[in-house]
Amino acid sequence: MCDTCGCNITPGNKHLIQANGKLATTESGAAAVDVLTSLLSENDHQAMHNRDHFDKHQVLALNLMSSPGSGKTALLESTIDALKDEFNIAVIEGDLETENDAERIRAKGVTAIQITTGSACHLDAHMVHDALHHLNLAPLDIVFIENVGNLVCPASFDLGHHYNITLLSVTEGDDKPAKYPVMFRATDLMLLSKSDLLAVLDDFDPAKAEHYLRQLANAAPVIPLSAKTGDGLALWIDWLRKQIKQHKHRLASGERITPDIQSDGQHYHSGNHDNKLTPHHHAHDHNHEHVKL
Amino acid sequence: MHELSICQSLLNQVSNLAAEHNASAVENIYLQVGPLSGVEPELLQSVFPFASANTVAEQAKLIISSMPIRVHCRTCSGESEATINRLVCGLCGDWHTELIAGDELLLERVEMRTDH
Numbered sequence: 012m013c014d015t016c017g018c019n020i021t022p023g024n025k026h027l028i029q030a031n032g033k034l035a036t037t038e039s040g041a042a043a044v045d046v047l048t049s050l051l052s053e054n055d056h057q058a059m060h061n062r063d064h065f066d067k068h069q070v071l072a073l074n075l076m077s078s079p080g081s082g083k084t085a086l087l088e089s090t091i092d093a094l095k096d097e098f099n100i101a102v103i104e105g106d107l108e109t110e111n112d113a114e115r116i117r118a119k120g121v122t123a124i125q126i127t128t129g130s131a132c133h134l135d136a137h138m139v140h141d142a143l144h145h146l147n148l149a150p151l152d153i154v155f156i157e158n159v160g161n162l163v164c165p166a167s168f169d170l171g172h173h174y175n176i177t178l179l180s181v182t183e184g185d186d187k188p189a190k191y192p193v194m195f196r197a198t199d200l201m202l203l204s205k206s207d208l209l210a211v212l213d214d215f216d217p218a219k220a221e222h223y224l225r226q227l228a229n230a231a232p233v234i235p236l237s238a239k240t241g242d243g244l245a246l247w248i249d250w251l252r253k254q255i256k257q258h259k260h261r262l263a264s265g266e267r268i269t270p271d272i273q274s275d276g277q278h279y280h281s282g283n284h285d286n287k288l289t290p291h292h293h294a295h296d297h298n299h300e301h302v303k304l
Numbered sequence: 305m306h307e308l309s310i311c312q313s314l315l316n317q318v319s320n321l322a323a324e325h326n327a328s329a330v331e332n333i334y335l336q337v338g339p340l341s342g343v344e345p346e347l348l349q350s351v352f353p354f355a356s357a358n359t360v361a362e363q364a365k366l367i368i369s370s371m372p373i374r375v376h377c378r379t380c381s382g383e384s385e386a387t388i389n390r391l392v393c394g395l396c397g398d399w400h401t402e403l404i405a406g407d408e409l410l411l412e413r414v415e416m417r418t419d420h
Contacts, residue, residue, distance in 0.1 A: 037415050039331075041331050041332075041415045041416055041417050041418075042325055042327065042415070042416050042417075042418045043413060043414070043415040043416075044321055044325065044413065044414050044415075044416075045412065045413050046317075046321065046411045046412060046413060046414060047410055047411070047412060048317065048410065048411050049409055049410060049411075050310050050313060050314050050317075050335070050343075050409045050410065050411055051310065051313060051409060052313075052317065053313050053316060053317070054313065131309070132305060132306060133306055135309065163306075163342070164305070164306035164342075166342050167306055167310070167341070167342040167343065167409075168306070188389075189389040190389070192340065192388050192389040192391075193340060193341075193342035194342075196340065196391070223389070225399045226389060226390050226391065226392060226399060227389065227391050228375065228391040228392070228399050228400065228401040228402070228403070230400070
């Protein structure tokens with residue numbers, strides 16, 4: 012996706028959709044304006060602004076998505092146990108109702124901001140921005156954004172994070188990537204959670220889950236793990252360590268990233284075949300009250 | 305049902321355009337919504353009358369088009385059509401492809417009545 016306006020125009024489709032942005036007149040005399048902006052441009056603009064905040068403080072932001080009940084909060088609890096002496100962590104929790112998940116995270120001694128979306132089935136960049144007002148990013152290394160449990164809607168909204176992580180629990184079907192291609196196509200890492208149950212579930216094949224992910228042209232790593240027994244957790248923790256380090260390194264050399272799916276589009280975007288994104292220029296140095304709760 | 309929030313975002317953009325051009329009403333809104341955009345055109349159509357009520361686009365027609373999914377293969381450099389959950393190269397079968405069309409979510413064109 013284009014970093015300037017959030018459009019999806021690539022060399023592959025630009026001959027099919029060409030706008031001149033000029034005012035023309037239709038046969039009936041109505042004024043016609045060719046626009047070509049993303050329907051999500053308001054969200055995308057806010058997302059870039061959020062990412063500016065994260066990047067300014069060298070914080071890696073990860074968007075955790077999955078079905079309800081696949082173990083996102085349990086994974087975060089084990090992750091905090093493993094990393095809290097090494098990194099400063101905070102969590103933004105998205106749920107339709109209750110502060111239950113945020114309380115579980117706070118019990119681990121980590122700051123958690125709960126966003127209750129009411130009836131909204133996904134987080135958007137504006138909600139995350141509101142949450143950022145309650146979070147002091149300066150001392151942090153990593154922010155996990157636990158999205159609303161839903162494999163459909165969250166996939167469409169850039170939150171200003173850097174990577175998408177999708178959990179697929181082994182109690183679900185191994186064909187979930189084929190059923191929810193928009194979500195799984197965009198993932199940068201697929202975690203097969205509750206792997207301790209594989210021993211009693213003969214109908215979930217991790218190799219098949221990976222096959223369906225590859226069919227979406229996605230080369231993301233796949234890690235089976237269990238937050239309960241700790242199996243596979245070391246691989247996930249290593250992945251996190253590596254990403255935090257790389258993120259700080261990247262920012263030090265002036266490089267910025269957006270979630271994978273967009274940098275692909277960016278790569279294809281006419282005239283720019285460099286995966287490094289040009290920083291987005293707009294005034295983000297306004298005085299936010301970043302209060303630590 | 306994220307189509308409602310997307311529809312509201314669309315209407316904000318359309319209302320801004322209408323104000324910019326001093327339009328009294330919006331007649332037609334053209335969108336490109338690809339199969340891999342994550343947005344259902346039918347749902348967008350069905351929420352549009354509710355979202356557009358009491359806006360300048362109240363009477364507008366929403367015209368949604370879509371183009372087929374196409375991929376470029378990094379292995380054989382070929383281009384082929386693909387399906388929503390099988391984005392492999394149609395020529396050599398490899399999965400190392402890049403999407404070149406099919407995830408569009410674009411406001412393409414707005415036609416409006418100006419009384420001057």
